[in-house]
Amino acid sequence: MLTCRDVGQLLQDYVEGALEAPVRQRLDEHLADCPGCLAFIKTYKHTIAISKDLRCKDIPPELQRKLRSFIKDKLGQPDA
Amino acid sequence: MQTTDDARLVERLKARDDAALETLISHYEGKVFGLALRVTGNRPDAEEVLQDVFWRVLQHIDSFRGESKLSSWIYRITANTALEKVRKRPKTRDLPLAEELGPAMTEDGRIAEPVMDWTRLPHDELEQKELAQRLEEAIAQLPPDYRTVFVLRDIEGLSTEEGAEVLDLSVAALKTRLHRARLFLRKQLTDYVSARHPALNPPNPGRPDAHMS
Numbered sequence A: 001m002l003t004c005r006d007v008g009q010l011l012q013d014y015v016e017g018a019l020e021a022p023v024r025q026r027l028d029e030h031l032a033d034c035p036g037c038l039a040f041i042k043t044y045k046h047t048i049a050i051s052k053d054l055r056c057k058d059i060p061p062e063l064q065r066k067l068r069s070f071i072k073d074k075l076g077q078p079d080a
Numbered sequence B: 001m002q003t004t005d006d007a008r009l010v011e012r013l014k015a016r017d018d019a020a021l022e023t024l025i026s027h028y029e030g031k032v033f034g035l036a037l038r039v040t041g042n043r044p045d046a047e048e049v050l051q052d053v054f055w056r057v058l059q060h061i062d063s064f065r066g067e068s069k070l071s072s073w074i075y076r077i078t079a080n081t082a083l084e085k086v087r088k089r090p091k092t093r094d095l096p097l098a099e100e101l102g103p104a105m106t107e108d109g110r111i112a113e114p115v116m117d118w119t120r121l122p123h124d125e126l127e128q129k130e131l132a133q134r135l136e137e138a139i140a141q142l143p144p145d146y147r148t149v150f151v152l153r154d155i156e157g158l159s160t161e162e163g164a165e166v167l168d169l170s171v172a173a174l175k176t177r178l179h180r181a182r183l184f185l186r187k188q189l190t191d192y193v194s195a196r197h198p199a200l201n202p203p204n205p206g207r208p209d210a211h212m213s
């Protein structure tokens, strides 16, 4: 039987799907019977999930313009 | 290894093709700025990093041999440029040990305290925003090396292998830092939700064997 401490050590590989099937199964058995580990794993995974939403896709238009004119200026310099 | 798209873009950049420059910038400006903003933690520094990175990329494009993906190379330049800025500042404290970031354990390795499950939060858009805001603040509290790993892997979505390549770390070292960063952030969010929604706190676990020695 895995202890909660074992679960803590396997946690990262578990959420990344990197555990061998038999180990994974033993961990699932532990989770079925341990609300503490289950809540811990769920909140660990949820932290990763909401982090994904923080990705910024576009930068502000004035910054886009600034960047392009900076690069153009640099490229226009004779020592560039 | 670089992709054929990468190779074509790099060839055009080496030929000083203006359209290629615009393709490069529009494809990478969001990624570079996103990483720079989170690693430096402030907008003026991030803007400088953004400009420096594209300038460095253009200066060194002739020596880019395609041994790594173009994206890895640009992420690497971004991480290094941003970390250079941060390292000039007073040193931040290190993260507590991983064990202290998880629940208290009994001597025989069982969880010794109730663990809150707040994954059904947020209930509404406002709470969603607040949680995201709290997460941003917690990311800013991470030591820079951990923050960089976390942003590349969990926000920008790089694979473990690519993240390790970008930061010149072993896969094992990257995984350790990533795990501790996640544990720290999970704990910060848990503490936040627990203070805001005390009703969500679980009762003490009543499993009879939890008290037996």
Ligand SMILES: [Zn+2]
Binding pocket: A003, A004, A007, A030, A034, A036, A037, A038, B111
């Ligand atoms: Zn457990």
